Amino acid sequence: MKAVELAFHEFAANYLFDDHALKPFFACDSRVKDGDGSQVAEFEIGSERWVVKLYYQDSGIVHPGPENPQGTPFRINEIREFRFAVSRHPEEDPVGEQSFNAHLAPRWQGMEIENDQGKRSEYSVPEPITEAVNVKINGSNIDFRRYHELLCRAAESVGIHRRYFERPHQFSNVQDAERYVRLDSDRSGPIHARDGPIASMAHLLENDRDGYRKLVQNERDEKGRHLPGYYHTVTLGPRRVSEAFPSHTFPREVKHYYSREAAGMDDDETLANPKLGASYQVSRWDETIGVTDDDLEALITQLDETVCSVMADAGIPVHPADDDRGDGHGPFVSDAYFDPTEEQEVNVVSLDLTRIRETQESVVVKHLSDGLSPVEWEALETLVTDGGQVSPQDIAEEHGRHVDSVRRALKRIPELVESEYGSVSLRSNHVAEMVHDAVQEARDATRRAVEAGAKALEAAERGIDETTSALVAWCAKHGIDVDDRQEARVMFRLQGVENVEARLKEAYRLWTEAGKDPARFRSAQIDLGERGKSAAWRWL
Incomplete structure (x- = not known):
């Protein structure tokens, strides 16, 4: 579908x-x-003007002597490393942020490096490589596909043959890459809302303890100024990415963020509006993304689909023409490097986070309503209370069970738990919270039952008749606190109690069976906590 063209960051x-x-x-x-x-x-390059500076820096590489292990003569007295600082001509880039720095360092088998303490160690160079140079590029606001050619042209302009840099080795790899849009601050709220796509992806797609999980929801800048949505990010590993985007592969961070000074800016300033971006997270997997044209095209495609899908899930148009405000820019704000009038074709993926949430909830409800075995309950109880690595053996030891019984129990509830490499975890944070609530409710029910029995026994010991004792026990069981001092109006406290009408009708029956004055009950005050107060007769 038609979507806005994202900017390179x-x-x-x-x-x-x-x-x-x-x-x-x-x-x-x-x-x-x-x-x-x-x-x-x-x-x-074409109509563009670029500036380059070649300079050097000190190096920690140990000089190999007259020649290196490969027999290459070293007729230099000192090893240095080199940098190309490349930027768009300031007359064409007033902001001055369309640039990159390329750090060139030699590589050879057997190369040694020395740290600040004088300790030497061999630098790891991939086996197929005998001698080479590595050029680490860090840049911003430039098309990812242009860096290679810009490097060749920059080298050529300072008197170094471009042919040296024309064919990157297959081990070349991307370390970071981000694409973004800039959104109107009045429109971006649904993205960083508590139930928005950023929070939901972390909540629903992340296993409760497996792998790396990161959700940041920071509403204040570095100076402590409050700015809703200031820095909200979610990072997903490759497995969780594929749950939301079935055809996608690499780990990524999705973030909604403002510039550091946004809180102090007027609303009509560009930087007072946030960016929504998606970036590649190389440290979250063991694979790599290469630098070929195909590799970079696939990288751009997945980043763009991520950003557009997040916007769509939040109900924000992905193309200005889809917006009913009709101002031409839709929910977008242009900046020096983002032009919302440019468009592209994007496959917007339905995140369907609501479906994932409902599916997880129905699975939990099904297992709870069907009844769980004691061993299954014990396993779930351990998983929601233990924050570390949990194994079937840990669960067995905690509850005095045989480990095979625990393993069989876990196999019966695969929709709730994941078992991998001897560790067990709940399938997602959302499942974890629902199971936690169920376990807590079971504990509370047990506690209330014990308290009910204790209060009934206490009432019997005090000589209270059986019907009054039943009322006392019933109130304890359902977490209802009764203040029945003779000189005051009766108060029923039902904070957190569901089915208030049914509960009060049952209480009224027990009250009258205990021979108490029905009028006092009907005039009683009902305290529902945050839900307010009312008279009992309204519920009868």
């Missing part, structure tokens, strides 16, 4: 080049020395 990647071994490294060293420490140049 942060990007980081390691580009590994081995076709020309260490020649790019020695070329940088030579050019920096020729320029007394740096080289500065300009270049053009």
